[in-house]
Amino acid sequence: MSITINIPSALRPYVKGQSTIEAHGQTVGQALDFAEQQHPDLAKHLRDDTGQLRGFVNIFIGQEDIRHLDGEKSPLSNGDALTIVPAIAGGAS
Amino acid sequence: MQIEKHLAEQLRAHAEATYPHEAVGILAGHRKDNLVLQTVPLQNEHQQAHNRYQVNPLAQWQAEAELEAQGLEVLGYYHSHPDHPSQYSETDRKLALPNVNYVIIAVQFGKSHSIQNWRLLEDRSAMEEHPFIETNSPSKETT
Numbered sequence: 652m653s654i655t656i657n658i659p660s661a662l663r664p665y666v667k668g669q670s671t672i673e674a675h676g677q678t679v680g681q682a683l684d685f686a687e688q689q690h691p692d693l694a695k696h697l698r699d700d701t702g703q704l705r706g707f708v709n710i711f712i713g714q715e716d717i718r719h720l721d722g723e724k725s726p727l728s729n730g731d732a733l734t735i736v737p738a739i740a741g742g743a744s
Numbered sequence: 745m746q747i748e749k750h751l752a753e754q755l756r757a758h759a760e761a762t763y764p765h766e767a768v769g770i771l772a773g774h775r776k777d778n779l780v781l782q783t784v785p786l787q788n789e790h791q792q793a794h795n796r797y798q799v800n801p802l803a804q805w806q807a808e809a810e811l812e813a814q815g816l817e818v819l820g821y822y823h824s825h826p827d828h829p830s831q832y833s834e835t836d837r838k839l840a841l842p843n844v845n846y847v848i849i850a851v852q853f854g855k856s857h858s859i860q861n862w863r864l865l866e867d868r869s870a871m872e873e874h875p876f877i878e879t880n881s882p883s884k885e886t887t
Contacts, residue, residue: 659808659818659841660808660817660818660843660844661818661841661842661843661844662841662843663843664842664843670812695868696841696842696868707839709801711801711802711805714802716801734805736801736802736804736805737841738798738799738801738804738839739768739770739786739797739798739799739804739821739823740790740796740797740798740799740839741796741797741823741832741833741835741836741839741840741846742766742790742792742795742796742797742823742825742833742835742836743766743795743796743825743826743828743833743835744792744795744796744833744835
């Protein structure tokens, strides 16, 4: 099924400057895998060395954080919009 | 990155107002000239706000969507380091992304002083300093 992924400003250079890309998949993980295969440089900033999503990377289906659903196993419906929101976080310590 | 003096003053004022907690916000403008045209203060929701910051991702998303609706782009983010240098920390590096500016305002005893601009290297191994230039020219687009 066809999914739209909204790309944050910091990651757009890895998707040819696009603010949205199209992906396919039955689950969030499959849609992200599709996007990472199409745009390989995305992966190292979305995932750590073990392949897990980095802790500061938030993924929403519509307005719902996938952490409140079933993570990357969360099912998708045709036409769903995923949004990647890398958290603004850090600090002196 | 360039920023008009009055906007840089807004950053300093925000950093001083939140002292001894860290301030955080968005720097927006146009990527083609890397000039800041608008700053957007955000709420630091981290429980250890004296030396950490974190923004509600929904609030961040909404703020960035509003900027884009105005035709602006996110050039980077700013935060303060209360009683700490404007050098980036390991926490800053680990939670950073490339292609955006991370401006750090040092605040000592409630008064801002040094400001530095950092960008993450592509291999994520370190951040490198980039210019932070305060300009005099007024901007018609600034709100």
